[in-house]
Amino acid sequence: MDLSISHSSLRLPATIRRPFKASSKDSRLFLSPIKPRITQDIKSSSNFPTATCSSSSSTTNKLTLPPGLYGESMFSKPLLFGQHDRNSVRASAQAQAEGSDSVPLANSQVGLSVPDSVFAKVTRFLYTCYKFARPYAMRQSIISTVCLYARVLVENPQLFKWSLLLKAFPGLIAVFLAYTYYNGTNQIFDIDIDKVNKPYLPLPAGELTLKQAWYLVIFDIVAGLSILRLMNADKITTILYCLGLFFCTLYSAPPFRFKGSSLATVIVIPLITGVIQNIGILYTSQVSLGLPFWWSPPVVFITAFSTLFFVIISITKDIPDVEGDLKHNIRTFAAMFGAKNIAVAAMGLLLINYLAPIAAAFYLPQAFNLKVLLPSHLIMSVWSIFEWRKMVKENYNQESSTNFFQFLWTLLMIEFLLFPFI
Template structure:
């Protein structure tokens, strides 16, 4: 076949590939050649590379602006990186505790507290982002099996970008807390960051040890969040710390609930955990046994809430506490029955785990009114 003649420049280029020069994007496809003249076609490998680098400096060199949608495309994997279901739990918990403290001290409310509560919420979300983010950085191989939709495992977010995000979250959250909430809350915040770090980062990587992992999650999401937010809110009101019966109840209730979340979060991940030799109760005792154990602990939690309302009517609204927690317990039993009927398929296990998080959100939603 006659050798292809060089193509004249400039070549027409589709808008999708403007950030790549014509000689690097186009190639001759000899198999498409007719009468010795090749038809230029895009090099798809280079095209994929162009798409993956939407903020390439080549755009400026070429004198063209990056597409307007690039920033929104960047935000989507960042949002997934933050694990939205954990943010909802953190936000609902902090709002519920602040609301309860204000309900107990209505005469001390002022609008300045709204801004301070907002700063506190941002700090908590930053801390949450650091903890879940650093876990993803050190779990890439496991996530490619268990959670391939997460942005680093899916290739939608680079490890360098993830490190930049988690360090920014930690620095921003700590700065907010130090400037607004004093040394004691700052020390609690640092403790939460430290526990989140040793949970995921070698050589500690305490997530490999079931008991240590459960205790860390229960401490951070249960005790530290509830105690810290309530303490900070009372301090902002000019009050010394003092437990109230509802706050003591929600702290104990959510600590047990966080323990259940720590146990059941491994249910959908058994395949990857076994492959990477991560020891969890689910890999040791089996999915069915752990699902039953988690359900049993939650049912005990709901029974405790009902008994607290019955025996402490002066502290709780019995007409709300009893029927709502009874209904949630029945819903949990029904969801467990669905899981059993589905023979503990991966999809059913994921649905069961999501349902447990929905129960967690519900408890915080009703808490200010109990």
């Protein structure tokens, strides 16, 4: 038995109105999509596929049609619900045109603007301050501060008390505020540059005004010094803290603006982060525990290691931007001497930085834990050579040199994490 289906017989309304009674609580238009039914008295048409049914092959008649035409398929339900939504919208528009007030409106259709609450404004401002402080950029500084303090406790386990951690926590906040001040002043004086390089920061994005930024950095100074005052910090601790703030200001602020000179950058950054920070934290930690400060071999080691490491970071940070620096006549070490020469020099200094402590540990075995220092430094030396070779194979392009620069920060954090046990 052959069945043929025509278009004209399938012209059924997509929706059917159901009779309903108006109610004072709810008066809505209910729409229901339907599927067309196929009957045997359908006229043939050459424009529609023919369905063939054979009664001899099966006890039940099966209608053979293109897959998914009327049966369930992966598209049936989404299309059906989408059609239902479109029909509902049409019906609502029609009812509104007829003056009916029974069509419910969604909240999104009303378009009412709700004013921000005080809590929302405060939350937004605090998040802007968080972005301005850039705490994620202080990860290495926070880790180094904690590990330097931990080293003092490891050397003097008899002095350890849980209350010491609470006592040292305000000092960590003071260090955090100092780095927040550094990041803030750097953004204030680099606002024009950041509009191009870092438009997502609060100042170039317009989320924070210049006046508000100045208030925040002044607050950082006042709050940091107040914490030192409450902790009864001695004069040396206060002087070291203020000295760090002073050099941070000279690094970013005109007329000095040391960051504009490659040579000054190589001097100032290691001085702040390698010498002043490490000595200041170690000195404060020992004095707060009632211990005299002395230049022990571990103190000399971590000071020399981090200072030289920041020299390496200072000369390699411009390798990814060497093409742009050459184009705009910016005199960095990478632009003046070439990316290859700077990369080779950095790798040589890095190997010296890792192999020299191994020699010192053999010379002073009583001052270092050779079982930790020897394998860890050998592993990181080989690892650094491997990462350096990857940059060389990529011909010092921007991506590979950026990855190598980020890798250096990883090595530095690992070194500080190992320091309490070396």
